[in-house]
Amino acid sequence: MCYKNEVDLQKTKILAGNPVIVITTVDEKGTNNVAAIGSYFRIGSTIILAINRESHTYKNIVKTGEFVVNLPGLKDLESIMKVSRHYSGECDEISASGLQSEDSLMVKPPTIREYPASVECRLIWTKDVETYDLVAAEMLCARCDESYIDPAGHFDQVKAGVLHIVRYPDPVYIVADHYVQGIERMDA
Ligand SMILES: Cc1cc2nc3c(=O)[nH]c(=O)nc-3n(C[C@H](O)[C@H](O)[C@H](O)COP(=O)(O)O)c2cc1C
Numbered sequence: 001m002c003y004k005n006e007v008d009l010q011k012t013k014i015l016a017g018n019p020v021i022v023i024t025t026v027d028e029k030g031t032n033n034v035a036a037i038g039s040y041f042r043i044g045s046t047i048i049l050a051i052n053r054e055s056h057t058y059k060n061i062v063k064t065g066e067f068v069v070n071l072p073g074l075k076d077l078e079s080i081m082k083v084s085r086h087y088s089g090e091c092d093e094i095s096a097s098g099l100q101s102e103d104s105l106m107v108k109p110p111t112i113r114e115y116p117a118s119v120e121c122r123l124i125w126t127k128d129v130e131t132y133d134l135v136a137a138e139m140l141c142a143r144c145d146e147s148y149i150d151p152a153g154h155f156d157q158v159k160a161g162v163l164h165i166v167r168y169p170d171p172v173y174i175v176a177d178h179y180v181q182g183i184e185r186m187d188a
Helices: 056-064 074-084
Strands: 021-026 032-037 040-043 046-052 066-071 117-129 132-144 163-165 173-175
Touching: 021 056, 021 074, 032 046, 032 056, 032 074, 046 056, 046 117, 056 066, 056 117, 056 132, 074 163
Parallel strands: none
Antiparallel strands: 021 032, 021 066, 040 046, 046 132, 066 117, 117 132, 163 173
């Protein structure tokens, strides 16, 4: 006798909930591209993202080897659907989305000025998985609006209103409103 009932693995989305990120890339002519991404994970200084191989984002990353991960907050909610639209032709998708760009520190793709934080990345490898490609990259450096750094030096996800995407493709997010303290540290 099982306490829990079996449910639909895909429909329930039990393991959903990454902070949505917006990737900026440039094409070979230097034109800016943007796309929202929710499927990724981090291990140390490596990030691995699942990106549709037909997207401009994937093609630009493979051609240039560089991208920037930009982290929107609650105030930036409307821009997420704008950056995810299909823009035809060669247009600067950052300005077409109503956002501003600023130079990055170590890579050519620009950073989104309005967003609370960004991480500059360099491609390591790609690997086919279903209709996506896994894209692994080294995270080179990070920048953050200082008002979101707490007294201990951590990025404050609650204050920034980081948006965890939980019902994709429906645009439903969770925003945390407080931290909880556990009982002991792993290294205690
Ligand atoms: C919240 C959200 C999460 C998304 N997550 C992903 C993802 O993990 N991988 C992906 O390939 N596309 C994802 N998309 C879709 C891309 O943002 C979308 O296809 C975009 O238009 C690609 O643009 P591009 O062709 O200019 O690169 C997501 C869209 C939204 C709104």
